Amino acid sequence: MSLPERELLIAVLGSAIERTGRGGQAKVAKMIGYSPTSVCLAAKGKYPAGARKMLEKMLQVFPATVECPVLGSIEITRCVEERRRPFGAASGFAARLRKACGQCKHNTTGERNASGDR
Known part of the structure; x- marks a missing residue:
């Protein structure tokens, strides 16, 4: 699985687990038809097969x-893209x-930009 797909899966899983509340990963696994072990591995970025599916x-x-604290309600794909974008101090908004x-x-990978600065 490519890095952006893995990040997106981790982000979607994190959001889903948060939304389902008690039962977390096991509840999400049941809802999507996967085993709790598969969901646990995917949440850690270590799911070995069929991650795209x-x-x-x-x-x-x-x-x-x-819900982005700066941009408001955004697609999770944009969340991952913004997080990976290299920092450019062109404006106060970017900062x-x-x-x-x-x-x-929602930043479950701890990443701030594509260069990996933290």
Whole structure:
């Protein structure tokens, strides 16, 4: 699985687990038709097979939007893209977004930009 797909799967899983509340990974696994072990491995970025299919199933079952503290309600794909974008201090807005990404609960990889600065 490519890095962006893995990040997207981890982000979607994190959001889904948060939304389902008690039962977390096991409840999400049941809802998407995968084993709890598979979901646990995927959440850690270590799912070995069919990750694209799991991602597609996740996006079918769970809405793919998150609440960004800077941008408001956005597609989860944009969340991952913004997080991976290299930092450019061209504006105060870019600086606010970078700071928010680094502290955001949706940033499950801990990444702030494509260079990996933290």
